[in-house]
Amino acid sequence: MRLRTFNYFFKEAFISLIRNRWMSLASIGAVASALIILGSFLLISVNFDHILKDVESQVEITAYLEDTVDSIGITRLNSQISSISGVKEVKFISKEAALEEFKQQVGKDLLEGIDNPLPNSFRIKVDNPQNVASVAGEIQNLKGVEEVKYGKGVVEKLFNIIYWIRLLGLVIMVVFAAVSIFIISNTIRLTVFARRREINIMKYIGATDWFVRWPFLIEGMVLGFIGSAIAIGILAGGYVYLYNIVKLNIPMISLIPMEEFYNYALGFLAIGMFIGAFGSSFSIRRFLHV
């Protein structure tokens, strides 16, 4: 493609953007709202993921052993637990070590003078938090295990929430994307209609379909690009604002800093432009046949 041809495409695209400015604005608004919603859900779910990872790493199974289990039994249990599928790490905590830990947590020796009441235990980490419940169940059935504890319910609930957030986000996003495509395709249809004579002449002179198509595609992509740029701006501003509020007021929740999302911005621009191109290719098609 020659440079002057490329210039011509852009010139034509911008002329009709301005000619149909109200429809152009509507299209930009539609793309922006679709992407703002997509972006919000994305930010929420990525952050939830992040928080969940924190929680996950804290979720481990503790299996308390009966006092009757001797050191041979401990070794046997260790290998039994290790062989359960999904178990990533097994760590033995002796009575004494447990007491040490307890002292450190409490800060002073409350139990001084009495017999160590803490049992021997294993701390087990699993490869996938979704396996926690089943692994715990299996350990419970092993002989010599008195009690099994883990953050029951918390993990499952978080997973559920994330799942629904993602699904909801996706559904709303698809609806809004469809609305954007519809509005853009109507905008471009106006342009195409206003220029059907010109298109007709171009086809008679021997313009290729792509030559006719490009200005309209560019028009659609520019609409999508501006819309997504606006969405990115609003999302970034809003996120930084929220991030600072959360950081000040709820320090135990660690949100992902904005910088981590810069990669998504490109993806957003791409999605916006794709919506635009798709919307316009929709309305050019039937005018091309001459």
Next chain:
Amino acid sequence: MIEMFGVSKVYPGGLDALKDINLKISRGEFVFIVGPSGAGKSTFIKLLFREELPTRGQIFFNGKNITRMRNRDIPFLRRRIGIVFQDFRLLPEKTAYENVAFAMEVVEASSREIRRKVPQVLERVGLSHKADAKPSELSGGEQQRVALARALVNEPDVLVADEPTGNLDPDTSWEIMKLLSDINKRGTTVVVATHARELVNAMRKRVLQLDKGRLVRDEERGVYSNEA
């Protein structure tokens, strides 16, 4: 250059626009296609342009069977054919110069070539002095000259004119016909669909007469109608 073998066109709905047309137009000829409205003149031009496909038969252009041409090759066929319409079909917001240049932009000519050739072809149709005028500032005859310049600027093998004088007064029509004749003398094949009786009779060129979709007469140095 243009050959048709057993070409028929039936439009959906059963209208027989053309029936079993066989003809040959050679390079450098000047041909009138005459006949009343609805005789099939427009269909003939549409087939030539591959705007429509014939229902039956084969059409060859420069030895190539255009009925078997892929869609993506159609633009390149059309670049070999210049076309002029009754209603000129100029872009109203562009000047005469820009309208002609547009035809070159569409086929992606270089700007140097455009700057060289547009003034040449405007001079050839006698409109150099109106290069910066918009169509609304031009008379009908002048607009048709711009359209002719646009059709010629890419140096087509054939110039096809569909009722080129339909909207023009007799004097202006004469000028356009003379121009078409000049263009033909300089080597371009010219096909003119018309029902301008006087012009056809005066020019004494080859006449193809269509009637209800049939080619009823093919006469060298013919007149508009033998019956009249």
